[in-house]
Amino acid sequence: MDWDRLFAVAEARVAAVCESFPDALKAEVEAVPCILERWPPEGLEPDILGYYPAFENDRVGEEKGPIFLFLGPIQTSSEAWGRDFGDEVERTFLHELGHHLGLDEEELEERDLD
Numbered sequence: 001m002d003w004d005r006l007f008a009v010a011e012a013r014v015a016a017v018c019e020s021f022p023d024a025l026k027a028e029v030e031a032v033p034c035i036l037e038r039w040p041p042e043g044l045e046p047d048i049l050g051y052y053p054a055f056e057n058d059r060v061g062e063e064k065g066p067i068f069l070f071l072g073p074i075q076t077s078s079e080a081w082g083r084d085f086g087d088e089v090e091r092t093f094l095h096e097l098g099h100h101l102g103l104d105e106e107e108l109e110e111r112d113l114d
Contacts, residue, residue, distance in 0.1 A: 003038060006071045010036050010089045014069070017090055032100050033066035034093065040070045047073045050092040052099040067096040 014036075018029050040048050051068040069092055078088040095113045108114055 001072065001075060003071070006075055006085065007036055009086050010069060010071055010074075013086045013089045014093050017093055028101075029097065032064055032097070035066050035068050037068055037070050039072045040068075047077070049074050049077060049088070050096040052096040054100070065100065067093065067100065069093060069096070 014034050018026065021029055040046060040051065044051060049070055051070070052065070053068075054064055069089060071089075074088045074092055075085055077083075078085045081088075091113060095108055098108045098111070098113055103111075105114065
């Protein structure tokens with residue numbers, strides 16, 4: 001995999017998404033770090049695209065963030081699904097950000113962010 005390209009695309013897409021939010025939401029979004037990793041660590045599913053550790057059992061915990069995006073699985077999945085890598089980065093970021101904002105899996109699915 002061309003990791004330099006994947007990281008550059010992912011950084012640009014996350015920054016563009018964050019910039020697109022209204023000012024009232026930007027401060028909240030910018031307070032949550034987004035960490036880009038090649039692959040998930042041991043203990044997580046090897047094909048998981050993103051992870052928000054403060055969200056468990058359909059509730060947000062006390063600690064906020066960070067949002068993790070796993071570029072290897074995003075790239076592999078986007079190829080398998082015939083989708084654009086940058087679009088999948090954006091979609092995964094929004095999914096995990098939704099957890100930060102308190103949305104559960106059903107609510108994310110309703111917003112086409114499953």
